[in-house]
Amino acid sequence: MQDSLRRFKADIFQALAHPTRIAIIELLEGGELSAGELMERLGMEQANISQHLAVLRSKQLVVNRKAGNQVFYAVRDPIIIKVLALMRRYFQKHLKEALELLSEMDGSSVVQRQ
DSSP states (O other), X not given: OHHHHHHHHHHHHHHTOSHHHHHHHHHHTTXXXXXXXXXXXXXXXXXXXXXXXXXXXXXXXXXXXXXTTXXXXXXXXXXXXXHHHHHHHHHHHHHHHHHHHHHHHHHHHHHHHO
């Protein structure tokens, strides 16, 4: 059971392992968008967006619905938005620590030169 859960987690993180796929999820945070709207907002070609959407669909992170000749995408479960928000907080926390350490190092190198 534990191995299955770890594999599931790894699959989700693998699907999110590309900045474009994260950008798609973040754009869908505000609600569903058509493939055309995603292309426009990301400034990417249709084939490229389609590949990324296929990965997100295969891991069931996004769902789609057809309306006429358009396909609309939405986040399957808003929990994934929370996961990305937690990752943002993690990044900001550790970036702040790294910047503080760098600042301390810069300050000590100035003292050592004097």
